[in-house]
Amino acid sequence: MQRTLCSALPTTPPGETVRLQGWVHRRRELATVAFLVLRDRSGLAQVVVRDGSALPPEETTVEVVGTATANPQAPGGIEITDPVVTPLTEPAATPPVELWRPELNASLPTLLDHAPVAWRHPAQRARWELAAASVRGFRSTLDAAGFTEVQTPKFVASATESGANVFEVDYFGRPAYLAQSPQFYKQQLVGVFERVYEVGPVFRAEPHDTVRHLAEYVSLDVELGFIDDHRDVLAVLREVVAGMVAGVHEHAPAAVERSGARVPVVPEEIPVIHFRDALAMVGAPEDEPDLAPEHERALGAWALEEHGSDFLAVEGYPMAKRPFYTHPEPGDGRWSNSFDLLFRGLELVTGGQRLHRPSAYDAAIRARGEDPATYAPYLQAFEHGMPPHGGFAIGLERWTARLTGVANIREVTLFPRDLHRLTP
Amino acid sequence: MQRTLCSALPTTPPGETVRLQGWVHRRRELATVAFLVLRDRSGLAQVVVRDGSALPPEETTVEVVGTATANPQAPGGIEITDPVVTPLTEPAATPPVELWRPELNASLPTLLDHAPVAWRHPAQRARWELAAASVRGFRSTLDAAGFTEVQTPKFVASATESGANVFEVDYFGRPAYLAQSPQFYKQQLVGVFERVYEVGPVFRAEPHDTVRHLAEYVSLDVELGFIDDHRDVLAVLREVVAGMVAGVHEHAPAAVERSGARVPVVPEEIPVIHFRDALAMVGAPEDEPDLAPEHERALGAWALEEHGSDFLAVEGYPMAKRPFYTHPEPGDGRWSNSFDLLFRGLELVTGGQRLHRPSAYDAAIRARGEDPATYAPYLQAFEHGMPPHGGFAIGLERWTARLTGVANIREVTLFPRDLHRLTP
Structure with a gap:
């Protein structure tokens, strides 16, 4: 039967x-x-x-x-x-949390120590179902737009991208590192496929014990060529986020109900504010290099009130605070063609236009006091012809955390890894 | 415009x-x-x-x-x-390989050293497009069958699953290891979602320098609950492989042409032979614990001739050579409810039914001379009620290699990692 x-x-x-x-x-x-x-x-x-x-x-x-x-x-x-x-099996031991109760009443340590059992609670399971449906929407949006899915190596030879917070591995007796992002590889692959995306783990030896940092998380990475500037990237990001929301509605409507998630409406056009104007609006000194969390919250509240939008893009972050491959703003090299996307007052996405001329890479690397030879494998792609390009990365756990309104990103991660936790 | x-x-x-x-x-x-x-x-x-x-x-x-x-x-x-x-950029340097020639005439080292450029060749790019289309077919088949996509941790606390060939990481000053497979996690998550899959990197400190081994590869993992035995798993595998083939035809027809791939026809039912009978057929001693490569080739040739099938499942591998969580064959504990799927005479997939009763795990771990307490985080799931279940894993690169007939798995890997290679 x-x-x-x-x-x-x-x-x-x-x-x-x-x-x-x-x-x-x-x-x-x-x-x-x-x-x-x-x-x-x-x-x-x-x-x-x-x-x-x-x-x-x-x-x-x-x-x-x-x-x-x-x-x-x-x-x-x-x-x-x-x-x-x-x-179908032997009598089960009493669960560490009462799974039959409508609400999952368990402390965070209990939830995390007993993850394989706690995730069975229908409201908890729903959180991951939202994540999975979002990823499905992410992919189908990009598949339809001519993107190719790629899988890039997690072992890298040097810790060049950011230098800090990398995990070292014993790689057949010599040191290797775990990739903090697929950034260098997705750029090189724009040279092959024009438009690429990757969904995979990234690794950060994050020494801070906060509610929004993990040692390992899932990054939704996108990169595309033949753009005019970062606004083209932002337009793709808008479609992608709308696709993630559509994925949730289409594939996980019951999970929305069970989790109590507040699924946003993505505006046709995401409002954009320049970093310079954002600083002025929140009353911060004009030489601040970054937005503080309370600034992000204030900007989020403003976007909701002024534009009825849960999303706000802040463009033009100071070049000084962005990675070396960032493209400057034409006409004013203090600012960059990069952006952050705030979702309900919290940074969800970082993206922007990248440099694409080999001479620009050479200058940018020398300006950091480094030797371009160190970057030779990466720079190959540029010497042999790259288009103007850009991209972004969405942290999956941050997205699900905002969607469900949980206080701690660990509540939406199947088996979180951090400074203290390596099991279950 | x-x-x-x-x-x-x-x-x-x-x-x-x-x-x-x-x-x-x-x-x-x-x-x-x-x-x-x-x-x-x-x-x-x-x-x-x-x-x-x-x-x-x-x-x-x-x-x-x-x-x-x-x-x-x-x-x-x-x-x-x-x-x-x-x-759109500065004049490009002369490519290390002649990309405009219809055939990519480059030695393997040249291909690998200059991967970001060599992948631009239309015939080479096609190989990855086949891989991407296959993964798309893999996911859509499983999505339609009620599976949930999961993302499991790559950092693990102990090297328990197989013990050998694991990479060690400096994890905030203490040792951690890179997961060799999501096996333990996908099983635990069957306890939550019943049916799960994952597409992600796995890590093997593979000391052998062969044409079919990599230190990092992409594993397509599936696990499902409420099965009768491994034959139910094999039926899902048949659907999945058929879905991958359909994905190739639907999403990458031009890549089939450009790469010269031989796309197989998946039979309605994949022929199955018992390990015992396979040994007899190839004339190997009946106490051989595994099939040698030449045996696999002979069996592949037999399946093609006898059944007109590029695929052959060999079931019943000796328990002695299978991991401890393998379910034995009812009635004869020498054999197991596990299988390998051969594709054109090469192992492509390993799968089978797993143990699900806590007492069976306890006995299996003790039989290896180990302490079940070492496995406590994993065993939680079983103590709190698991269904009969099983699953399989497909190596993406092996699949694409067979499809395109390349001699070396590195030719279908974007940026391969092995004993000697960590760049580009």
């Missing part, structure tokens, strides 16, 4: 014999009858049992064969009667 | 002014006229130039504005006349 998913019960004809499989979500014994609430990936089902004392403990996996029976009070209008319940 | 892609020229009305962007693929000077062949991500275009000596060198990126003009001898029946050619 084919398996029936819980979600298919409402459309199952009453009287039919069905075979369900899942976890004992809840046992409930009343005076004259007992209920087994079964959980599978699609939802819950109510099973009516004569003798509740014979039921296996909660979280045990079971098979239930019984009769689909109409009952207006059952979820979906159908419950299972006259069941034969067969355990 | 909007950019026109080369592939859109055949449907462009003659006489229209168009704007193309791309690389100078080839300059050709004849007695009275010169040609610029322009390359973009979609193909090539022929541009007719009066004075060839003024053209920038090959691989320089340029913009061409000119008139679409009918010419039956031009590729696609349209060429560009009266062009204005504007370089």
Whole structure:
């Protein structure tokens, strides 16, 4: 007999014999009858049992064969009667968190120490389902726009991109490093495919113990060639974020409900403010090199009030604070053709136009007091002809955290890794 | 003016002014006229130039504005006349390989040392386009079958899964290791989502210098719960491989042509042979613990001749050679409920049913002389109720190598990493 998913019960004809499989979500014994609430990936089902004392403990996996029976009070209008319940494993140990409660009431350490079990809670599972649906929307938007998905190496020979916070690996007896981003590789691959994206882990030896930093996170990276400037990149970013939102609505509507996520509306055009004007607006000194968190919050509030937008792009960040491959603003080299995208007052994306002329790389690297020879493998691509290009990177966990409103990014990461945590 | 892609020229009305962007693929000077062949991500275009000596060198990126003009001898029946050619960067250095030749004639070291440039060759680029299209087909098959995409940590606390060939990382002053596979995590997540997949890098400190091993490769991992046995896993694998083939046909038909790939037909049912019978067929001693490469080739030839199939599943590998989480064959514990999938006589996939009862894990770990406490974070999932489950992993590079018939897996890897190579 084919398996029936819980979600298919409402459309199952009453009287039919069905075979369900899942976890004992809840046992409930009343005076004259007992209920087994079964959980599978699609939802819950109510099973009516004569003798509740014979039921296996909660979280045990079971098979239930019984009769689909109409009952207006059952979820979906159908419950299972006259069941034969067969355990599929040994009786489960009592879960460290009460998974059957509508709310997941567990401290953060409990949640993280018992991740493989805590993620089973329907509201918690929903958070990841939102992440997965977002990634699906990310990819389908870019696939439709002529992008090629790439997979770039995580082992790199030198710690050149930023220099700080890299993990060192024993690579067959010599040192190698873990890539902090696919930046150099996605640029080189613009020289091949014009438009590329990658979804993969990046590694930061982040010594700070904050609610928004992880040692390993999932980066959604995009890079495209033949642009005029960073505004073309921003236009693609707008489509991508709209695609992620569409992905959530299309693939995870139930997860939106279960998680209580506030899914944003992406405006046709994301409002843009220049860094210079942003500083003035928040009353910061005009020589500030970056926006402080409270500035970002204030700007987010302004974008919502003034433009009705959860998103705000800040362009023109000072060159001094951007990486060496950043393209300056034509006419005023103090500013750059780069941007951050704020989502509800928090930085979600960094992007911009990159240098593409070999002589510009040479000058930029020398200006840092470094030797261009160190970058030889990367610079090959530019010497052999690169188009004007740019791109951006979205942190998946930050996106899901904002969507669900959790306080700590670890709550939306399947198995977070940080300064202190390397298990489970 | 909007950019026109080369592939859109055949449907462009003659006489229209168009704007193309791309690389100078080839300059050709004849007695009275010169040609610029322009390359973009979609193909090539022929541009007719009066004075060839003024053209920038090959691989320089340029913009061409000119008139679409009918010419039956031009590729696609349209060429560009009266062009204005504007370089988008400085004149490109001479490429280390001749990218304009129909065949990429370069030694493997040249190909690998100059990867960012060599990948621009249309036949070489096609190889990766096949890989990307395959991954797209992999995901869409699983998305449609109720699987959830997951992202699991690459930093792990111990080298427990196989013990050998792991990379050690300096993780904030203490040792951590790079995951050799998402095996433990995808199993734990079956406890959450029932059906999961992951596409991501795995790391093997592979000390052998062979044509089929890399220190880092892309693993397409699948795991699903509520199965009867490994045959259910094999049925999903059949759908997945068929989906990858469909992805290639749908998303990369031009790349099939450019690369000369031989795309297989996936039979409705993949033929299966038991390991015991496979040994007998190839004339190997019955106590051999594994199949040698020449055995795999002989079995592949047999599957093609007997079943007309490029694929053959060998099931029942001896328990002694399989990892501890492998489910034994009911009735004869010498054999396992696991399989390898051979594609054209080479191992492409390893998979099977896993143990799911906590007592079975306890016994299997003790039988290896190890302490189950070492595996505590992983074993949590089983103690709290897991379904019968199984899964498999496909090596992306091996798949593409077989598809394109290259001798060395490095030829289909964007930036390969091995014992000797850490750049570019």
